[in-house]
Amino acid sequence: MSKSPLTMEKAPRTGSFAAGVLGAVILVYSLLESMLAPALPMIQQGVGASTAGVSWVFTGLLLSGAVCTPLIGRLGDIRDKKVVFLVVLGVVVAGVFLSAVATSIVVLAVGQVLQGAGLGLVPVGIGILRDTQSDGTARTGTGLVMGMSALGSAAGVLVSGPILTALPYTWLYWLPLIALVLLGLVAVPVLPATRPSGDGKVDWAGAALLSAGLFAVLIGLTQAPSWGWSSAKFLVLIAVGVVLLAVFTAVELRIDRPLVDLRTGGKPVAVVCLVAFAVGWATYAVYLALPTIVAAPPAVGYGLGETATTAGLLLLPLGVVGGLSAALTGRLEQLLGSKTLMVLSCVPVVASSAILFLARHDAVVLALAAGLAGLGVGIGLTQAINIVSSSVPAERLASAIGFVLIVRTIAGTLGAQVSGSVLASDVVPGTPLPTWSAFSSAFVIATVVGLLAVAAGLALPRRIAAAV
Secondary structure (H helix, E strand, C coil): CCCCHHHHHHHHHHHHHHHHHHHHHHHHHHHHHHHCHHHHHHHHHHHCCCHHHHHHHHHHHHHHHHHHHHHHHHHHHHCCHHHHHHHHHHHHHHHHHHHHHCCCHHHHHHHHHHHHHHHHHHHHHHHHHHHHCCHHHHHHHHHHHHHHHHHHHHHHHHHHHHHHHHCCCCHHHHHHHHHHHHHHHHHHHHCCCCCCCCCCCCCHHHHHHHHHHHHHHHHHHHHHHHHCCCCHHHHHHHHHHHHHHHHHHHHHHHCCCCCCCCCCCHHHHHHHHHHHHHHHHHHHHHHHHHHHHHHCCHHHCCCCCCCHHHHHHHHHHHHHHHHHHHHHHHHHHHHHCHHHHHHHHHHHHHHHHHHHHHCCCCHHHHHHHHHHHHHHHHHHHHHHHHHHHHHCCHHHHHHHHHHHHHHHHHHHHHHHHHHHHHHHCCECCCCCCECHHHHHHHHHHHHHHHHHHHHHHHCCCCCCCCCC
């Protein structure tokens, strides 16, 4: 990928500092979002919301991220990525502040929706590294950013407990807010400016079609367990979403300056999207199953009878292993090659689901499953982005990475809802807890999804041609 003389000149002075700041921002953002789940009852009481109302607020964050990320990625392609990154960070800070001071469900909803834009920080941040650093430095930086995302997501559940014990729940917002403001002040002088790669135009019609399609699909998926998978509301929403996304695809293939250029990258990008889908599904399957198994009393036939703190500790290997393996991905690619590493990264995704069959009463197996999931996330997603970076022209990089992240988001939502429905379909008599048979069915589905990713990885060309 070509870089301008101006940006290449800055690389020696800014590479490590820029990657460190970007990684720190993503770490804090990931921590913020994952810390909130254990505090949901406290937040509900604090703003006087119903259970359904407060859950919709957090669904809004998911929808906001899915809708905003492709647009933010495209803006990163046609504007100075540093400016776009700082503006999005400012929107997130405003959202965190509103959520911290919220005393009503409406203010909290607005704050959460603004926070959702933070998902777009990842593709724009990686785009900054790709535009301004040498290829090796950029790949290392990409691993750092993706590793911090994995670490933050897993560590947030563990960190939230001590904070909620000592402080009101609003400090789950205030502490990240302080950190993000300080990091923003550091980012202004440290992050290098980039030259716009595109022609400055945004496909607003495509943005509207993609946003509406994603909105319909994600609303349908998040409400499927309560509405029923065969309910008219679910089927209509999914049908509308699929039609809108099909129209979006047709439009994007016909115009000269699409929001997401589906013609670039070819088979490598298609395979990467399949792998991202598998990683998203498998990761959320672990997140969903592990805390329930930990909390269940052994009398039901499985479980440890332990607290949420224990569940957080057992999930921690996902983040730690994910962070470390992501940082090493660039070096592993040099040793093994792009295709081999992509295929191998899917193996721990399969193993993390398969090994859960042995986790009835065994904390070590649960921790191992979390660590294997982290290994798949760290290497798989980082290598996926490295392949996209090699296959897509510079003027399309941020939007292409954003699209891959949206695929992962949809897969995670689908995996969580399908797994949740499977678990709810067969419960231990007299309790709300799933039977071990229900868990086994969820593990089988997740394992099959992982195996499909392995098969997709095998379809990668042995040598991936660099984009011009």
